[in-house]
Amino acid sequence: GQNIDQPTEMTATEGAIVQINCTYQTSGFNGLFWYQQHAGEAPTFLSYNVLDGLEEKGRFSSFLSRSKGYSYLLLKELQMKDSASYLCAVLDSNYQLIWGAGTKLIIKP
Amino acid sequence: ETGVTQTPRHLVMGMTNKKSLKCEQHLGHNAMYWYKQSAKKPLELMFVYNFKEQTENNSVPSRFSPECPNSSHLFLHLHTLQPEDSALYLCASSQEGESYNEQFFGPGTRLTVL
Numbered sequence: 001g002q003n004i005d006q007p008t009e010m011t012a013t014e015g016a017i018v019q020i021n022c023t024y025q026t027s028g029f030n031g032l033f034w035y036q037q038h039a040g041e042a043p044t045f046l047s048y049n050v051l052d053g054l055e056e057k058g059r060f061s062s063f064l065s066r067s068k069g070y071s072y073l074l075l076k077e078l079q080m081k082d083s084a085s086y087l088c089a090v091l092d093s094n095y096q097l098i099w100g101a102g103t104k105l106i107i108k109p
Numbered sequence: 110e111t112g113v114t115q116t117p118r119h120l121v122m123g124m125t126n127k128k129s130l131k132c133e134q135h136l137g138h139n140a141m142y143w144y145k146q147s148a149k150k151p152l153e154l155m156f157v158y159n160f161k162e163q164t165e166n167n168s169v170p171s172r173f174s175p176e177c178p179n180s181s182h183l184f185l186h187l188h189t190l191q192p193e194d195s196a197l198y199l200c201a202s203s204q205e206g207e208s209y210n211e212q213f214f215g216p217g218t219r220l221t222v223l
Contacts (some may be wrong), residue, residue, distance in 0.1 A: 048209050082138075102149075
């Protein structure tokens with residue numbers, strides 16, 4: 001079966017750095033997405049990785065290792081507004097998105 | 110502003126009611142999706158429409174009935190639902206054929222079935 005694993009909840013301090021991990025087992029791979037979802041709002045696109053390595057976009061970076069079936073989302077200089085759920089999703093061989101359950105990130109002052 | 114709107118935002122219905130959820134996308138996309146989001150569970154893909162044709166139906170019970178009259182509008186008709194159908198229902202759209210098919214989501218309809 002297809003599976004995406006990510007931690008259920010993480011807590012971090014304002015101004016710090018946090019890394020949210022995602023591991024996947026899917027039938028084929030055509031890229032990995034990270035989405036951010038604030039409570040009661042729509043998920044919004046953060047990043048897409050299809051090649052190994054690190055993609056940096058401001059305070060957010062996303063890393064992919066296809067051989068290990070592993071990705072992480074790195075958030076730097078955390079702000080209170082970063083409190084949200086972070087969803088990992090993989091595009092499988094049929095170009096269907098397989099979603100993780102999301103990681104709820106709590107930022108404390 | 111994501112360019113995808115959904116109405117209503119909240120809906121409470123009894124098990125014998127019939128209601129419809131509406132989604133509209135203003136992005137010129139050719140694919141639209143219905144997802145179910147339950148607490149602490151992955152997003153569940155329910156239906157996919159590509160160029161108004163249904164291409165996916167992931168074993169969804171017949172009490173959920175989708176309708177896609179054109180590439181900008183998507184409906185989900187609900188009847189004789191069960192309490193376990195209470196969830197957030199998200200609509201999304203994308204442009205098939207793009208390099209990585211980013212999906213744009215609406216704000217969702219919070220459905221409660223009594």
